Amino acid sequence: xxxxxxxxxxxxxxxxxxxxxxxxxxxxxxxxxxxxxxxxxxxxxxxxxxxxxxxxxxxxxxxxxxxxxxxxxxxxxxxxxxxxxxxxxxxxxxxxxxxxxxxxxxxxxxxxxxxxxxxxxxxxxxxxxxxxxxxxxxxxxxxxxxxxxxxxxxxxxxxxxxxxxxxxxxxxxxxxxxxxxxxxxxxxxxxxxxxxxxxxxxxxxx
Numbered sequence: 001x002x003x004x005x006x007x008x009x010x011x012x013x014x015x016x017x018x019x020x021x022x023x024x025x026x027x028x029x030x031x032x033x034x035x036x037x038x039x040x041x042x043x044x045x046x047x048x049x050x051x052x053x054x055x056x057x058x059x060x061x062x063x064x065x066x067x068x069x070x071x072x073x074x075x076x077x078x079x080x081x082x083x084x085x086x087x088x089x090x091x092x093x094x095x096x097x098x099x100x101x102x103x104x105x106x107x108x109x110x111x112x113x114x115x116x117x118x119x120x121x122x123x124x125x126x127x128x129x130x131x132x133x134x135x136x137x138x139x140x141x142x143x144x145x146x147x148x149x150x151x152x153x154x155x156x157x158x159x160x161x162x163x164x165x166x167x168x169x170x171x172x173x174x175x176x177x178x179x180x181x182x183x184x185x186x187x188x189x190x191x192x193x194x195x196x197x198x199x200x201x202x203x204x205x206x
Contacts (some may be wrong), residue, residue: 011050013053020125054087057090065095069107080193080195083189089099099172105151111134120136120153139153151164169195
């Protein structure tokens with residue numbers, strides 16, 4: 001078998017760096033045989049690599065996330081949501097390009113958490129407040145997207161929250177353009193983490 005090249009992946013999606021091929025180690029785990037082929041790593045070793053990668057991703061994701069507007073502070077999000085965002089970043093890179101509608105739903109949730117009476121602008125051209133215009137844009141964008149159905153706006157705040165949570169969930173679990181492994185991971189994570197429950201309590205819903 002041919003020797004390992006940089007850019008190859010190992011374990012849970014770790015991209016091997018040139019420096020790691022040079023040292024034969026990833027985060028202290030020896031991963032190459034003498035002939036330059038992959039060692040068979042144990043689950044435990046793969047997990048060490050994954051956990052270290054996640055730590056790096058956590059720093060990167062909160063930096064990436066902090067560039068988004070109208071969002072709750074990353075550390076104030078429920079832990080399950082932080083884990084999920086980190087995982088998406090780890091698998092996909094940029095949050096905004098990979099998760100635009102889910103992020104927009106989270107943004108809208110935060111906007112109505114901060115201002116419970118917030119309503120979208122009646123139309124995009126009215127000289128309403130930036131928040132109202134932004135909410136209108138989020139709703140319109142959702143109506144153009146196939147994933148997660150349309151966000152409609154109701155007089156009932158709880159219905160809106162429920163709808164936004166559905167949109168958030170839909171984009172998480174329907175990663176139609178993603179590779180098979182990423183899709184499976186997204187669905188598994190959704191099952192494993194109480195994201196919906198945590199976001200409901202974040203929004204102070206029962």
